[in-house]
Amino acid sequence: MKDNLQLKDVSTAEGQMVSIDLKDIPRLPLDVEPMPWRPLTDEQKENTACILDEVCVLNIPKPKSREEEEELVNKFLNGMRKLFTTENNWTFLPMLQTSMDNCVQCNSCSEACHLYEMSGENEMYRPNFRSEIFRRIYKQYVKKEPLAKWRYGDMGLNWKTVARLGELAYRCNLCRRCAQTCPIGVDNGLIAREIRKIFSQELGIYPRELHERGTMNQMKVGSSTGMTPDVVKENVEFIDEDYTEITGVGITTPFDVQGADIMLLHNAGEVMAWPENIAAFSLIFQEAGLSWTLSSKAMAYDGVNYGVFYDDAQTARIALQHMMAAKELGVKKIVIGECGHAHKALTVIADRVIPFEYQVPRESCYVTLRDIVVGGRLKLDPSRNNFPVTLHDPCNAVRLMGIVQPQREILHKIAPMFREMPCHGVDNYCCGGGSGFAIMTRNNIEEWRGNISGRKKFWQISEAFKDCLGPETKKYICAPCSNCKGQIREILEHNDLYSKNSFAYGGLVELIVNAMTNVNPGFIKWEGEEE
Amino acid sequence: MTTLFYLLGYLAVVGFIVLAVLRLRAYRKASPLHVRWELYPVPHEGPKANYGGSFMEDKEWWNKPRHISHWGDIKAILTEVLFLHATFEHNLKLWFRTYPFHFGMYMLMGGTIIVFLSVILQFLGVDPQGGFMTFVGNVISAVVLVGSFGIVGGGIGLILRRRADEGLKRYTTLEHYVNLGSFVLFGLLALCAWAFNPSYFDLSCAFIANLLTFNFEPLPSCFFTLNLLVGFLVLILIPVTNMTHLILKYYMYHDIRWGDEPTNYSEANKQAIGKMLKFKTTWSADHIAGPNGAKTWVDVATTNPAAPKE
Numbered sequence: 001m002k003d004n005l006q007l008k009d010v011s012t013a014e015g016q017m018v019s020i021d022l023k024d025i026p027r028l029p030l031d032v033e034p035m036p037w038r039p040l041t042d043e044q045k046e047n048t049a050c051i052l053d054e055v056c057v058l059n060i061p062k063p064k065s066r067e068e069e070e071e072l073v074n075k076f077l078n079g080m081r082k083l084f085t086t087e088n089n090w091t092f093l094p095m096l097q098t099s100m101d102n103c104v105q106c107n108s109c110s111e112a113c114h115l116y117e118m119s120g121e122n123e124m125y126r127p128n129f130r131s132e133i134f135r136r137i138y139k140q141y142v143k144k145e146p147l148a149k150w151r152y153g154d155m156g157l158n159w160k161t162v163a164r165l166g167e168l169a170y171r172c173n174l175c176r177r178c179a180q181t182c183p184i185g186v187d188n189g190l191i192a193r194e195i196r197k198i199f200s201q202e203l204g205i206y207p208r209e210l211h212e213r214g215t216m217n218q219m220k221v222g223s224s225t226g227m228t229p230d231v232v233k234e235n236v237e238f239i240d241e242d243y244t245e246i247t248g249v250g251i252t253t254p255f256d257v258q259g260a261d262i263m264l265l266h267n268a269g270e271v272m273a274w275p276e277n278i279a280a281f282s283l284i285f286q287e288a289g290l291s292w293t294l295s296s297k298a299m300a301y302d303g304v305n306y307g308v309f310y311d312d313a314q315t316a317r318i319a320l321q322h323m324m325a326a327k328e329l330g331v332k333k334i335v336i337g338e339c340g341h342a343h344k345a346l347t348v349i350a351d352r353v354i355p356f357e358y359q360v361p362r363e364s365c366y367v368t369l370r371d372i373v374v375g376g377r378l379k380l381d382p383s384r385n386n387f388p389v390t391l392h393d394p395c396n397a398v399r400l401m402g403i404v405q406p407q408r409e410i411l412h413k414i415a416p417m418f419r420e421m422p423c424h425g426v427d428n429y430c431c432g433g434g435s436g437f438a439i440m441t442r443n444n445i446e447e448w449r450g451n452i453s454g455r456k457k458f459w460q461i462s463e464a465f466k467d468c469l470g471p472e473t474k475k476y477i478c479a480p481c482s483n484c485k486g487q488i489r490e491i492l493e494h495n496d497l498y499s500k501n502s503f504a505y506g507g508l509v510e511l512i513v514n515a516m517t518n519v520n521p522g523f524i525k526w527e528g529e530e531e
Numbered sequence: 532m533t534t535l536f537y538l539l540g541y542l543a544v545v546g547f548i549v550l551a552v553l554r555l556r557a558y559r560k561a562s563p564l565h566v567r568w569e570l571y572p573v574p575h576e577g578p579k580a581n582y583g584g585s586f587m588e589d590k591e592w593w594n595k596p597r598h599i600s601h602w603g604d605i606k607a608i609l610t611e612v613l614f615l616h617a618t619f620e621h622n623l624k625l626w627f628r629t630y631p632f633h634f635g636m637y638m639l640m641g642g643t644i645i646v647f648l649s650v651i652l653q654f655l656g657v658d659p660q661g662g663f664m665t666f667v668g669n670v671i672s673a674v675v676l677v678g679s680f681g682i683v684g685g686g687i688g689l690i691l692r693r694r695a696d697e698g699l700k701r702y703t704t705l706e707h708y709v710n711l712g713s714f715v716l717f718g719l720l721a722l723c724a725w726a727f728n729p730s731y732f733d734l735s736c737a738f739i740a741n742l743l744t745f746n747f748e749p750l751p752s753c754f755f756t757l758n759l760l761v762g763f764l765v766l767i768l769i770p771v772t773n774m775t776h777l778i779l780k781y782y783m784y785h786d787i788r789w790g791d792e793p794t795n796y797s798e799a800n801k802q803a804i805g806k807m808l809k810f811k812t813t814w815s816a817d818h819i820a821g822p823n824g825a826k827t828w829v830d831v832a833t834t835n836p837a838a839p840k841e
Contacts, residue, residue, distance in 0.1 A: 006701060078815070086562055087810040090828075093561040095568050098783050101554075102776040105702035106629075108622035123701070132702055151706040179570055183617035184776045185783025190568065204816040216818070220837035313819045316832040333591065347587065351794045352566045353832075355808065356801045359794075361593045371590050402571035402585025402791075426571045426583030 005123040010133050010164045011156030017124075017164060018053040024120025025451055029469065030462040032455065032495050035447040044443075049163035053124065056443040057170040057207050058199065060163045069159040072203075076162045079202025080142050083194060091312050091353065095187060096194050100135050103128070103186045109178035114429045114456035115171065125452075127178040127188035130168040134191055137161070166205065169195035173434035173453060174309065175395040180426070193435075196310040206310055210436045214306035215314040222298030223268040224306065229296040235271050236278060236294070243279035247513070248520040253282040256329065257293035262368070263331040263360075264292055265322060265346070267339035267482035268302035274485065276523070277338060280509035284369065287516070288377040293329060300325030303342035304482075308349060309436040319350035326360040333361045335368045338507045340394030340481035343401060364397060366480065369508060370406035373413055379517040382414050387474045389415040389511065390464035392457070392488070393428035394481035402426070407480060407508055414515045415478075421460040429456040431479065433487025446490065454491050469501060474526050477505040498527035533749045536756065540742055543763035550770035551778050558782055564803035569791040574607035575599045576791075585791060597796060608784055613637075628688030635681025635718065642674040646735040650743065653736065668732035675721055675731045682718035686711050710772055713765050720758035728752045808832070 009017055022034040037054040049063075050056035063069040082088040083096065109127045110116050116125040123129060136155035140148040155161075169192045176189040199205040218224045223232065233255055240251045254260070264285070270277040285292050295301055299321040307315030323346075326334045336343050347362045372378060391411060397403045404425045411418040423429060431438070432454025437445060465475050479485045488505050497503050504526045514523040522529070572583035577600045579585060586592045610616045615633055618626045649667050653659050690711050693703040725731045734755045741748055750756050769777055776783075794800045808829045814820060818836040826834075 075815075082813060086560070088812050088814060090562040090564075090807045090810060091566045092568070094558055094565045094782075095787050097561055098558065098779055098787070102773055102779055102783065104773050104776065105699070105704075105707070106618070106622060106625055107698050107702065108618055108625070110698065111621060123698075126698065128702060152704045176570055179788075181617060181621040183611070183615060183621075184780060185788050187568075187570075187787075201814040201816050201819055204818070211818075216837045219835050311818075313814070313831045316828070317835065320832050348567045348569070352564055352800065352804060355804055356795055361591070363591065364587060367588060367590055399571055399583070400569070401587050402569075402573060402576065402579070402583055403588050404571075404582055404584045405579075406588055 005129075007129070007133055007136070008153070008156060010168075011158050011161040013051075013160070016051055016053065018122065020053060020119055020122055020452065022451065024122070025455065026118060026120070026459075028455065028459050028462055029466065030458055030495075030497065031500055032450070032458050032491060032497075035450045035494070037444050037447055040443075049159070050167075050443070051160060052164045052167040052171075054444045055171070055448045056167070057440065057445060058163075058166050058205055059208075059443070060166055060205055062163075063159050072159045072162050073157060075203050076165075076198060077141060077157075079198035080138065082202060083198055084138070084142060089194075089197075089312075092190065092194060095190050099131070099186045099188075099191055100138055102184050103131065103135065104184065105132065106183070108183060109181050109186075109188060112177045112181040114175075114177070114432075115173070115452055118452050118455040124168070125171065127172075130165065130172070130195070131186075131188045131191045133161070133165060133168070134195055137165075165195060166199050169193075169199070170207065173395075173430040173432065173437065175430035175434050176399060177395075177427075177429065180399065193310070197312060200311040201313065207436060207440060209439045210306045210310050211314075214304075214436075214439075215311070215318060218299055218302060218304065218306075218318060223302035224304050225268045225272055225302065227268055227271065227302075229298055229301065232268065232271060232301045233296050235275075239271070239275040239278050240282065242275070243283070246520065247279070247283060247523065249283060249287070249518060251279055251282050251286065253278070254293045255296045257291075259330045260291045260293040261332045262290060262292035262335050263300075263326045263329055263333075264294055264335050264337060264365075265303035265342065266294070266301070266337040267304050267342060269304070269482050269486070270337070274482070274506070276510055277482075277507050280507070280513040280523070281337060281365075283513055283516070283519070284372060284378065284509055287518070288372040290368075290372075292335070293331070295325045295329060297321075297325040297328070303336060303339050303346070305342060305345035306436060308341055308345040315345060315349060316353050319346055320354055320358065322346055323350065323354050323358050323360055327358065331360065333363050335363050335365050337365050338480040338482060338509065340396035340484065343394075343403070344396035348401060364401070364403050364406070366397070366403055366406040366410070366508065369512065370409050373410045373512060378512070380414055380512070380515045381517045382416050382515055384515045384521060385415045385476075385511055386417065387476060388417045388419060388465055388468050389476045389478055390419055390421050390461065391424070392421070392431060392460075392477060392479040392481075392484055393424055393426075394479070394484050395428065395430050395434055397481065398428060399426045407478075410508060410512065411478065414511060415476075419464055421464040423460060429460060431457050431481075431484035431487040432491075433483050438483035438486040438490075446494075449487060450491055450494055454487055457488070458491055471500060471502050474502045474504065476511065476524065477503060478508055478511060479505055480508040502526055534747045536760070537742065537747045539763050540738075540759065543766040547766045547770060550767070554770055554775055554778050555782075558779060563806055564800055565787075567791060568787055570788045573789045573791050574603035575601060575789060577603065586793075593793070593795065597793075604785065604789065608781075611784070612780070625689075625692065628685050628692055630685070631681040632685025632689060632714070635678040635683075635685060636714075638674045638678030638681065639721070642671050642678060643735075645674075646671060646732065647739055649732075650736050650739045653740070654743075659733075659736070668730055671732040671735065672725070672730070675725050679718040679721040679725065682714050683722065686715035686718065690715070706772055710768055710774060713761060713768060717758065717761040717765055720754055720761055724752055724755040724758045727754055731755070 049060040119125045139145045172192040179187040305318040
């Protein structure tokens, strides 16, 4: 393992290239202890190319012969060549090409990266580390620039380079905070995603949670959760019944209402993990008198589109089905529920991928909810939310879409003790689960999320609540994004922060319902309170 | 030898223009319409730009007229280009070195334009010894002095920083040193030419006039001749190295980072999408290629690879 890591080590280092010493990880005011890395099994060491660090996302099979090594390298190079052609990559080529050609390696991006900071400034996490390796391979082997070896240094390309580069593409949350700081406009987040594309689109290598259990499952049964249309309808019916009892207000969630104004697109994970979110949306929309519906069409009851994290083809396929379902229902707009990447995929990426005649206008739920709350369409008593509340800004909806104020206008109206985190709005930090990590739990990925990727968020949270840390004061972390909630839940649970620090977490809609005067008090529950 | 010197001058100017145009053309041709990949704050969003907001914060934004503050864009790009604002904010130690370097470059670029216009004015009959030209000559004299000091000081500062900072050192290549070293040498020779000749302005005017009239006369200053030779090299290096950001930064900001134009506002965009969807893709993974190999993006997007096999 290298202490003084150099770019060339990616092709020369034997065995595991980097080790993150837990002693180097910054300590937090909150009781969030580093989680020891679990050693790789002998079977993993023997059969998979887990040779980057303690984590292994892709499980690339270790080549067993010279021929297999060459095959891996050649496939990668073929993919890389395709990545730089208009026909294969019209979606992202201009951004990729400019990020390849214009970086001056000034490292202004380093400080912006939560992974670099929270790994104890480990060189591997410098945003430019992976980009520069990829850039040098491109210039030496794909573009074949004159005197490339002499100009940039000879970058060895062998199976270890390929395997490590693939893993490196998954040591980034794609939050693009680094890109915000670049004086030139280079985007290291984009480069990480483009490398992921080569692996998925050419080599057929991807994290199983994103592909087999993610996009493919969504296309097979209708949802990445595995729920079929019948199951989702049944589950939502149960949710309606349960929350009618809890809230004291009759809830009926409509499905497939032809000609409704709005098709609401939830992240289906909410149905299984956070049913209160589904119920809260239904209750708010119902009480505000909106004309709305869910779709029970396969794929259209699940707003997730994991394709945006690793594969353009999968992105386009799922976005198209979301649009088609809305078209078939004849709705005026799609309102995207509390899911950051669904916001980005369907509103921004799909905008230039799906032909306009198939498009249905898309609106963020934060905007719709702001209209309801600020427009006085609900009877609200803010004193019901008389506890400290802070807001997490999901990168996809905020930094990448500029939806900053609507959620704050709501909070100012319903949460008298609302306070911002440091570095909020478009300067926010990723929750640590961004770009698919929130749904991955294996090969030290959980440990990685606790030790490195989610750590900065918990620094922000502890700063926001620094006047009331401890178990005495109930506190609410408002995270209006399904994946972000999953990540925050994990850290809270692992460190027992529900009881040690009286944290509750949830979305925006739960806070709104908690303040509704016609709803039984206490919609939001803290540790120890009865369900 | 003198003829060769002037030929190199033509080659440098023409080469720079051709290579810059090729760079821009490659960017334009890379995609008829790339996906939106904006990053907020986007300065043309008017008052919302102050906190990074966008038009997507508005209810049913697609029914509202789009207001773009071009002044916001201009202000932001000028702040960035003239003051290197992002480096100041995120990399202050580097800014103290790179700002004098860039400022010096801007001074010499601006000075070159002034000298060129002066030569045109002299062709049109303005007296080279008159009060106006004397004034311009004094301005150029100051510009060359300040600009060259900026380039030399900033350039040496950048080289030393790249040697001393362990983080930067890892990413520094020979090309960085060649680029910076060429600029430093250029600045040093400019200072020598300035110091050891009666008027840098007169030398510059003579060279540009000779270039425009194909009058291949030797220049009276060795330092100035060497200064120009290194200048020719620098001119060619810009579009073929990472210094090409001088040419492409406009697109990287306006077209990518701030490119938030929704598709439905443009008929041309709609046409472009149709064209791109007909491109044939050759990605090999099973879930894209399927059993039949290459197909168009329309075929890919409308195929469900997880559907039960018939």
